[in-house]
């Protein structure tokens with residue numbers, strides 16, 4: 001690594017050093033309580049996947065450049081120089097961590113591995129050593145925000161095709177727009193993912209609830225967050241914030257995408273709209289009597305995987321369970337407690353990296369498979385695209401013979417209309 005790159009990385013590191021980050025970097029007592037917390041270590045048994053081990057890779061660089069002892073006498077402080085080899089270690093630590101924060105629950109000091117790995121990811125970006133595909137996808141999203149006119153026509157044509165599905169399957173009244181787009185003064189802006197699975201069931205439920213809603217031109221997924229680039233994360237987010245303000249909506253509803261929900265929720269303070277996950281909105285419709293579900297639609301055992309970014313990191317535990325009590329008489333909770341739920345192993349950009357990470361994702365999520373199998377359920381529901389893909393991959397790989405479902409699609413299928 002040349003000295004110019006190293007200086008750039010040191011500056012990037014320094015900019016991340018707020019009070020919380022310094023606390024995380026200086027507090028670990030190596031008590032070992034986080035050892036069994038990580039699904040990767042629990043599944044694969046390699047020490048490099050212990051949370052504290054991952055921290056140490058970042059911490060040693062911190063000691064080298066930001067602590068007096070490391071600067072003067074590196075071997076005593078276990079300080080480590082920023083080299084190409086150090087970058088490889090940072091990559092291994094950051095892209096084998098899903099940012100699920102299960103380890104944080106076990107740490108007596110609440111050391112946040114996701115935050116420490118955000119330093120690792122930022123240094124990788126600074127050295128152009130991040131997964132290139134994630135940066136390319138983030139750039140594409142940003143470009144789309146700049147030139148919406150170019151794709152508007154194609155988007156509307158695609159939506160029009162989906163409308164036919166909604167009208168046919170859910171018998172929407174003639175003359176009513178089944179999927180409204182770009183409606184000023186709508187109460188709710190729905191931010192979906194690309195694809196019918198994210199739009200069609202949601203549209204059916206909004207219509208059944210009589211919601212005054214509109215679909216967003218922009219997709220929810222934030223590849224800037226996956227790659228750990230704060231500037232790109234914000235630019236991608238701003239597209240949605242500006243759209244919500246332009247349309248003057250009261251609520252922004254994020255589809256089944258955990259990371260999109262977490263990043264949007266983080267910046268929701270001070271905005272003229274509230275931010276909800278689609279799971280919260282569906283639970284509200286049931287509570288208010290705006291939709292009714294047929295409880296006998298799913299007769300055989302149903303279990304639910306809590307997406308880490310929505311449950312542990314977003315605080316939404318009760319709503320999916322409330323919905324499930326209206327979908328089935330046979331809901332089977334996983335063990336242990338949902339707060340300690342095992343990560344599915346697909347977050348942190350791993351699913352977005354596709355086949356490249358498939359082998360690792362399958363091996364590192366064995367504990368998740370065991371946890372699901374113990375329920376004896378036949379349907380595995382979840383409320384996040386990443387989790388759904390990863391759980392479907394696990395279902396195939398481990399021949400679990402389950403049906404992996406989006407919770408929203410189950411709600412749509414159970415609508416009484």
Ligand code: SF4
Pocket residue numbers: 037038039040049050051054096097098099100101102103104113114343
């Ligand atoms: S955040 Fe999750 S994946 Fe990362 S070290 Fe902690 S438990 Fe493991």
Ligand code: SF4
Pocket residue numbers: 027028029030031032033034035051052055106107108109110111
């Ligand atoms: S539980 Fe916390 S303090 Fe203990 S080893 Fe892990 S990170 Fe360090």
